[in-house]
Amino acid sequence: RKEVEQDPGPFNVPEGATVAFNCTYSNSASQSFFWYRQDCRKEPKLLMSVYSSGNEDGRFTAQLNRASQYISLLIRDSKLSDSATYLCVASGSARQLTFGSGTQLTVLP
């Protein structure tokens, strides 16, 4: 079983739609969580950190459920520019950053 698992998609949604991505992690000792965005053939860039209390940044909301070892990302009012691959990341007790395989999103006009 992979340490961080994501639904690979692809997700194809119309502009303005709300889309949710889910991620599970198997290492209960993981302490930090992130969502990264990766555009085609480019380096990943931080979208947002994920906190236990949940956090919001504009149209993006991230949630963490430690009991279920589950992380989510909600994107509201999708824009064409949101098209990318979204990577779920967990930082474990050994200080390794472990990435999920990514979920591909295409926002359609």
Place this chain on the structure above:
Amino acid sequence: NAGVTQTPKFRVLKTGQSMTLLCAQDMNHEYMYWYRQDPGMGLRLIHYSVGEGTTAKGEVPDGYNVSRLKKQNFLLGLESAAPSQTSVYFCASQWRRTEAFFGQGTRLTVV
């Protein structure tokens, strides 16, 4: 502020050749990582370092070696390249458990 710089950006190797990829960061980060990314797959950790002079194996370390002689540099070596090592290699650096910053990647083809 350069952030994380990888060199080279592209390289073609013949099977059996060796090469070293350099990652340099100017943010005084303790942690550094080397990942590989294959088409349709996520990033897989090759090796990582939590400080100068220390390295550790990640998920896919076979065929690679690393060194962290200076805090700002993390080198990835391929002693005898194989076609299976054709991939995009990303280096990242991180200050403890905060955001990790990535280099622009090295596209390596082994023929």
